Amino acid sequence: MAPGRLLVAACLLVACGERVGAGRVTPAPDAEAAPPEVAPPKPPADPNPPTSCAGEGDEAAALRCWVRLLAGPGCAGRDNGSPGGATARAAIVAGLQAYGLEMAGETGSFEQPLPRGANVLARVPGRDPARAGEHVVLAAHYDHLGEHGGVVHPGADDNASGVAVALAVARRLVADPPARSVLLAAFDAEEPPDYRTPTMGSEYFMAHPTVAREQLVAVVCLDLLGGDLWDGHRSPLYVMGRETFARRPEPALADDPRLPVRAMHLRLVEDLPHGRQAFSDHGAFFQREIPSLFVSTGRSPHYHQPSDTPDTLKYDKMLAAVAVVEAHVRVLADMPDRPAWARDQPVRAADAAVLAELLAAGLGEGGARGTDEFTGVARARLQADLVRARALAAGGREPSESEAREIVQISLRAQCLLAVDSEMPTAACLLL
Incomplete structure (x- = not known):
């Protein structure tokens, strides 16, 4: 596309x-x-x-x-x-x-x-x-x-x-x-x-x-x-x-x-x-x-x-x-001090960990009841996304901005695939 x-x-x-x-x-x-x-x-x-x-x-x-x-x-x-x-x-x-x-x-x-x-x-x-x-x-x-x-x-x-x-x-x-x-x-x-x-x-x-x-x-x-x-x-x-x-x-x-x-x-x-x-x-x-x-x-x-x-x-x-x-x-x-806006809002390794948990559940790892939207031709892509999300969550360091964009892309791909195919074909989701 x-x-x-x-x-x-x-x-x-x-x-x-x-x-x-x-x-x-x-x-x-x-x-x-x-x-x-x-x-x-x-x-x-x-x-x-x-x-x-x-x-x-x-x-x-x-x-x-x-x-x-x-x-x-x-x-x-x-x-x-x-x-x-x-x-x-x-x-x-x-x-x-x-x-x-x-x-x-x-x-x-x-x-x-x-x-x-x-x-x-x-x-x-x-x-x-x-x-x-x-x-x-x-x-x-x-x-x-x-x-x-x-x-x-x-x-x-x-x-x-x-x-x-x-x-x-x-x-x-x-x-x-x-x-x-x-x-x-x-x-x-x-x-x-x-x-x-x-x-x-x-x-x-x-x-x-x-x-x-x-x-x-x-x-x-x-x-x-x-x-x-x-x-x-x-x-x-x-x-x-x-x-x-x-x-x-x-x-x-x-x-x-x-x-x-x-x-x-x-x-x-x-x-x-x-x-x-x-x-x-x-x-x-x-x-x-x-x-x-x-x-x-x-x-x-x-x-x-x-x-x-x-x-x-x-x-x-x-x-x-x-x-x-x-x-x-x-x-x-x-809070003793008034809540204040943070201008620096980095994506963190913990965000990749939460995303990895969702992907693992959707793929049915560990006996979880996965979703049918994470099967078929999408499964290989999501399994690779899961491996990458886990790697970004590990290692004891925060992701760079390019790695943060990867985390966001993995998340958007998963969201897209969780929509019914009539709204978004699987092939289009996999291009995200």
Whole structure:
């Protein structure tokens, strides 16, 4: 394939990539494209949809409740500007009120109106008067794709899962506030047609902040927290973006039987052939040099499909994710010095090690249940990539910039191959 066509193909895969009918791509959740004309039948409706989750005392039950509510028939896919989106927004606002957060929207409300829809903004005041004016943002978009061709796309993983985890973390923070304030942002309009435009909820907020921009010291963005990259594989929770902090946040990332956790460089999912691109709401902060963490388990086979329903999620993983996200927010909100942007953001040997782990799992090493996307003609290329990734992870030295580019290319190749062949032929992926 000619270089120009390859660049376009890569754009179609990851940058413009799959709005509906998408394939499985490692943690780069929300690259977008138009839906197909023909969609599969509707999933069965929840016979007992919840109408409120504020009264759920048990955290695990509350997570399930929020997902069932937001991905239920009453929200009809939560397209921004739609009645279903308004229903979802009203439920989130009611939950924030019940949990005791302060209003942080416009004109004494929880909402910030957008050209279509509205952001939901709430605040947990910091306990330290000297630092309470500084805010760590905890963000998760609540909109989804709505209905296409008479078929609702429920968006349980994308991103009812992220909102549910954010609400659980906010509830914990209210009970024991950190030193700095935490701004919970449930952004609207993350999906098309607003994606990567000034009307995208996070972009609009940064252009019209309800908290002075200089008071926004860091963001922790949640997107896709309930699925697995492929059936039978326990996907880690990827915590990306530590390299954007001058002093890295270092909460323990010990493995949990419910949820392995891995740190990863954002370049491994964002450094595309045509240029770097953020895949969720952290991008609006990153562009303004605000230290940014992006937390995700990556795209499951149900990504942007009508099959993204509450019954497909791994709720034990989500419950474990609450603790991981809370730990990161607290570290940032309690740091003695204000979190600061790191201008030097090198790819490290540890990033190659995380990538090698993913490749080994995909190839079925050590008894792991591999993916069918890592077989056939791609297998030899990926086995060579695995050998190279392991070599770059070893040796006790950090990679050079040329070696860092190799690591990124290996990552993009793996992401490409995890997409269904209808979106990106295997031969095109192997040319990356």
